Amino acid sequence: MSLQTLSEWLRCPNCFLPLSPAGPLTLRCGAGHSFDANKRGYVSLVSGGARRLLGDSTAMVDARALFLATGWYKPLRERLAARVAAENPTRVLDVGCGTGYYLQGVLTRSPDVCALGMDLSPVAVARTVSGRDNIDGLVADVWSPLPVRDASADVILNVFAPRNASEFHRVLRKDGILVVVVPQATHLQELRAAGLALDVPPNKGDHLSETLSPAFELETRDLLSSSLRLDPAQASALIGMGPSAHHTDAEAVAQQLSGLQTVTAAFELLGYRRIPA
Template sequence: MSLLTLSEWLRCPICFQDLSPRPPLALACPSGHAFDVNKRGYVSLAASVGKLRYDTAAMLDARDAFLATGAYAALREALASALAERSPRRIVDVGCGTGYYLDGVLSRLPSAAALAMDLSPVAVTRAVRRSERIDGLVANVWSPLPIRDGAADAVLNVFAPRNPSEFHRLLSDDGVLAVVIPGDDHLQELRDRDLLIDVQPGKGQQLVESLGTGFVVDDVRDIRSTLSLTGTAIESLVGMGPSAHHRPAGQPEIPDSCDVTASFRLFLLRRQGV
């Protein structure tokens, strides 16, 4: 982790001026606002998050275990391939989780640098450990982001909250926004067993409408497969996402095994002036 490379992504969350290194482990703006940089390789610029939920260590452990099975490798490869076609030099992953998808993208872009952002400090810690090319930021996507105007050529947003106006601001001219959402029948077999919360229908249309006039759809790619999951993998899958926040007492039993539909939609949207 370099204070200089980290600072080059960021602006002050208070006055919005650019941040600069203040050795040994701080960033500061010209107005004198200063922020400590964690020895684990990230800076926290999150304002009060109130009752907002974010990924816990247990959820991230479950996600690491599930993704290690390769069950979502096809999605990771599709995302990496799509971004490699556009050759971005600077990438921001908003809602980075463990950094699994960002790491896959960087494997196809050996000269690119990245900023992994999440509200969960544990998630950002894991993401920055994947590569020396990944800087880390703890921030709240619902607030004005402490990222400089035009700082990124690409923004990744994989199963994560979105802030369209801020994405537009931090992207360079003609930058690309890559958004992954679940398909309508994603993991339907587990939803039928009441093991997961439902997917809201029509998410694709809602996504496009929510982004407004600042983005135009360049491409939409569907990634589908059937996963043969063990009970252990299903337990990790249930525990790694939003359903982990809603698990009721007496939840239905995890089956010993199950064939499950994996269905994703990858939207590639180009930034345009408004």
């Protein structure tokens, strides 16, 4: 991260004026609002009210890194990176970046892209930007007006994360694309049957298309499904890295798992084209 490249993404969360470097680790807008950037490579622009929201904990981020390192979700990452590369983007915003696993896949395929990883969890953003000069980091709440400039991204990534249709529309450039990954109804069905994972609403992709209309039009839809053979540590990490971790006890989960687990992984990869206002 450099303060200059970071500032080129951002606007003030208070007055919405552009932010600019104003010192070694300070960003300031024309109205005089200033914000300190973190030495680890990111800035937090979360409002006071949003701080009560629950971001991913260190344990959840560690579990995600452990599970993703196994390579089970690599086919999804490669398909996502190929979909983004087809747009020939120069600027990509990852909303809900987590550990940066999918964003790093995009940058491997499209190395000249400038990227911004955004998440409510400072732990996640720190993990995303660590050792990456081509990724800037932002801690922000997706449900609030985003502290991101108008038309600043060619592509928005949204992998298993909340969405703000009106703000995504504003932040994307003309004819930009929103690439979303959501679970299919069969995703983790074995773990859900055992009471170890949260339910997945039926027809999630169809419902998403309705909620994003009329700001976005569904352009591509890919279905991916596979059976995973997970050992107890991998299965525990899979449960611990997602929203189920907020409702389960890690030690209790580990005690229920023994031997190899067969788990279904099933995703929808959806590409939505921005419709002009």
